Amino acid sequence: MYDIFQRRVILRGTVRTQTGLHIGTGRGTGMGGSDLPVIKDFNGRPFIPGSSFKGVLRSGIEAFLRSVPGTGGELACEVSGQSCVSNELKKKLMNNKDPDSELWVASCQVCRLFGSSWIASKVSVSDMSVADDFFRPEWIAVRDGVVIERETETASTAKGLKYDFEAVPAQTRFVFELLVENPEDYQLGLILLGLDFFNKGMSLLGGKTSRGLGRVEIAIDSVEEHTFDSIMKGMAPAPVQEVTTSSPSDVLPVNPEEFLLRFVVPGKTYDEHALVQALQQEGWTKDKVRGEGYANFRDLFQKMVKKGLLSFSDNRYSSVRPPEPDTPEVAGRDLPPDLQEKLITWRGALYDFLDKEIKGGSAVV
Ligand SMILES: [Zn+2]
Structure with a gap:
């Protein structure tokens, strides 16, 4: 199904934390650090693993598609429950002439987009590094956690039951890049919707979400679309351009005024x-x-x-700069009109797709 290149779409922008963010490493350090550190790169700067983000994006879209009326939840299977393609069906289809196509047809919308053990994912999300050069690892806050005793549901302050965890501070910006291979327009619409769920606070990232952590806001700045034609055009000889590089010292704040101008969020x-x-x-x-x-x-x-x-x-x-919109739509930033139009097309395609599904009939395959 995916052995032909048709179209590749890359969404770029930023993810900005609205609250603290705790994406753990899955292991404590015990080396004088926090009990529950956040995941960091080799420079000690936090990052958001693309796989964590993709998992939350997927669950948001999954929950939404399962609730589409009249479809009996068939648009999305439950990862934890019964999957759209059972082991028996998988075995049966593998003996057929074109198992890949048949597996694809049998798969639900979520598996077709995000993949499963039998079908490749169309979506990949890059690991997101901190966007701002002036970010300092020391800004990672250490917060207190208290172990809740299950029986009494009260906080236990007995010795040894307290722990601490790290959290990336609010207003930290990360570089966002999501790539979709050979998508239909309505599938891109689904992704935009899934991104909106983050902005509305319905999809939360990382751990400690019951303590109010994990809210992020996503803004898309650019959409890059490659088709066979655009790639051919890119291969045409072009004049060599001189590459200019900037050293880190060019972008680091050189005086306290400049630092504050960057630090203060409109x-x-x-x-x-x-x-x-x-x-x-x-x-x-x-x-x-x-x-x-x-x-x-x-x-x-x-x-x-x-x-x-x-x-x-x-x-x-x-x-003194004007504030950014409170709850921006993913597509609502100051995008050039042609990109704006693209996003509207994708949302419209999703609407048409869902409308058909609701009115009965899995007409679109
Ligand atoms: Zn499925």
Whole structure:
């Protein structure tokens, strides 16, 4: 079914944590670190494993498709329950002339998109690294957890029953990239819907979600679509372009003002303490700030207000940039019209597909 290249679609953007995020490593360290560390790359920076994200995306879409009226839950099988292709059916189909096609036909919509043990996945999600160069691993917060005693359902504070866990702070941005191989438009619509579930707080990432962790917001910045024609076009000889590289020092904040401009998220307010803490974590001590010509931290903040770089009211500082929308639709960012149109087409195709299913008949295969 997948041995012919038809179309490849890549969605790119960012995942921004709205609350703390705990994606564990599945093992404690016991080396003076936290009991439950978050997963990190070799630079000590947290990342979101693509497989974790894909799993949550899949369950959201699965739950939705199982609830489509009139379909008896047949659009999506239950991973934990009975799968769309039973072992017996699998065995039977394997003896047929074209087992791949028959397995595909027998598979539910979720397995066709996300794969199963008998069918390849169309979707892959890259591991997501932190998008901001100024992120510091020290910002990973250590929180207290208390073991809940099952019998009394009360928190036990007895010695040894407390533990701590790490969480990536809110407003950390990660680089998002999702690739879909040979998708139908309605399948892309399903993926957009699954991404919306994250933005609406229905799909949560990682652990400790009962403590309010795991909310993220996804914004798509670009959509790349490759077809046979576009690849042919890309092969045509083109003038060689000079590659310019930028060294990390080009993008790191060079003074406390620049750091604060990047740190302060539009639409949020900060008290003085929060800004001081952020600066200190960045290495901007009182002395270093003085070395930049400010009397103290407050003097720095007030000078930025005077310069029109920060706003100040009710004893709180905020960005002068306009806030980003509160609950943005995945497709709602300032995309170029042609991309905007693409996303509308995919959502429309999903609507038509579901409409047909509801009105009876698995007309679309
Ligand atoms: Zn299935």
